[in-house]
Amino acid sequence: MVIFMLLEIENLSVEVAGKQVLKGVDLSIDNGETHVLLGPNGAGKSTLFLTVLGFPQYKVIDGSIKFKGEDITQLSTADRVNKGIGVSFQNPPAIRGVSVENLLKLESHQEVNQPLNSRMKELAKKLKFSDEFLQRDVNFGFSGGEVKRSEILQLLAQMPDFTMFDEPDSGVDIENVELLASEIGALLDKELKHDLRKRSGLLITHLGYILNFINADKAHVLMNGKIICSGNPGEIIEDIQKNGFNGCVECAQYPS
Ligand SMILES: Nc1ncnc2c1ncn2[C@@H]1O[C@H](COP(=O)(O)OP(=O)(O)OP(=O)(O)O)[C@@H](O)[C@H]1O
Numbered sequence: 689m690v691i692f693m694l695l696e697i698e699n700l701s702v703e704v705a706g707k708q709v710l711k712g713v714d715l716s717i718d719n720g721e722t723h724v725l726l727g728p729n730g731a732g733k734s735t736l737f738l739t740v741l742g743f744p745q746y747k748v749i750d751g752s753i754k755f756k757g758e759d760i761t762q763l764s765t766a767d768r769v770n771k772g773i774g775v776s777f778q779n780p781p782a783i784r785g786v787s788v789e790n791l792l793k794l795e796s797h798q799e800v801n802q803p804l805n806s807r808m809k810e811l812a813k814k815l816k817f818s819d820e821f822l823q824r825d826v827n828f829g830f831s832g833g834e835v836k837r838s839e840i841l842q843l844l845a846q847m848p849d850f851t852m853f854d855e856p857d858s859g860v861d862i863e864n865v866e867l868l869a870s871e872i873g874a875l876l877d878k879e880l881k882h883d884l885r886k887r888s889g890l891l892i893t894h895l896g897y898i899l900n901f902i903n904a905d906k907a908h909v910l911m912n913g914k915i916i917c918s919g920n921p922g923e924i925i926e927d928i929q930k931n932g933f934n935g936c937v938e939c940a941q942y943p944s
């Protein structure tokens with residue numbers, strides 16, 4: 689039997705709008721693992737996510753992305769989503785004419801002309817969305833926190849095997865960070881013992897506060913389009929808080 693990582697990114701180089709943003713990224717994530725991606729503004733973190741999701745503007749000029757052992761580098765976004773990849777976007781677009789409820793039905797494979805199923809109704813309530821709110825156009829006029837909660841609700845409708853969270857905590861008040869973390873935990877099988885977990889994730893955060901509520905297995909620092917160190921999340925965050933990202937450049941000695 690061949691054993692492979694859930695996600696395996698090798699030597700990935702990516703160009704966006706004529707500029708090379710990623711310069712040889714290597715990253716592997718196993719079944720049941722939660723990894724954290726750290727790095728300064730503009731380092732290429734969101735670019736990495738959108739490339740894994742297969743957005744056409746993000747042109748792979750070298751390297752490969754494997755998911756469940758299969759090379760997906762050339763697959764369409766729709767095919768990747770169908771294989772079990774999901775993302776909560778840093779800045780998702782507003783979609784006029786599509787209600788949150790109808791989007792949730794599509795994402796959870798329900799008929800649009802049938803009432804929303806009870807699982808999704810309960811989850812919406814848990815994430816503090818009223819029935820009236822569910823009738824609103826997706827992200828149109830939502831507050832910053834509502835956008836973030838809506839992204840997580842949509843992921844709960846999909847239950848991907850591998851989820852990328854792009855700053856799910858940015859602009860979210862302290863109480864809602866805890867709420868979001870608990871639902872992110874559900875997307876990462878955190879209620880199961882480590883060995884029994886199947887779902888995995890990669891989470892971008894700047895402040896790290898959310899990690900008080902989500903146990904992460906490993907952290908990586910991305911700078912100038914490259915992962916320059918990987919290791920224990922608590923230690924790396926503490927170091928960045930003390931010495932800034934320049935400390936990472938000087939150190940770059942964590943075991944991978
Ligand atoms: N579609 C695009 N068109 C032009 N430039 C882009 C595009 N996407 C990304 N870039 C550029 O690539 C670089 C990396 O951007 P990216 O969004 O990946 O950074 P990030 O690490 O997510 O930063 P932040 O922490 O601020 O979210 C930036 O200089 C950005 O302007």
Ligand SMILES: [Mg+2]
Pocket residue numbers: 733734735778854
């Ligand atoms: Mg970003």
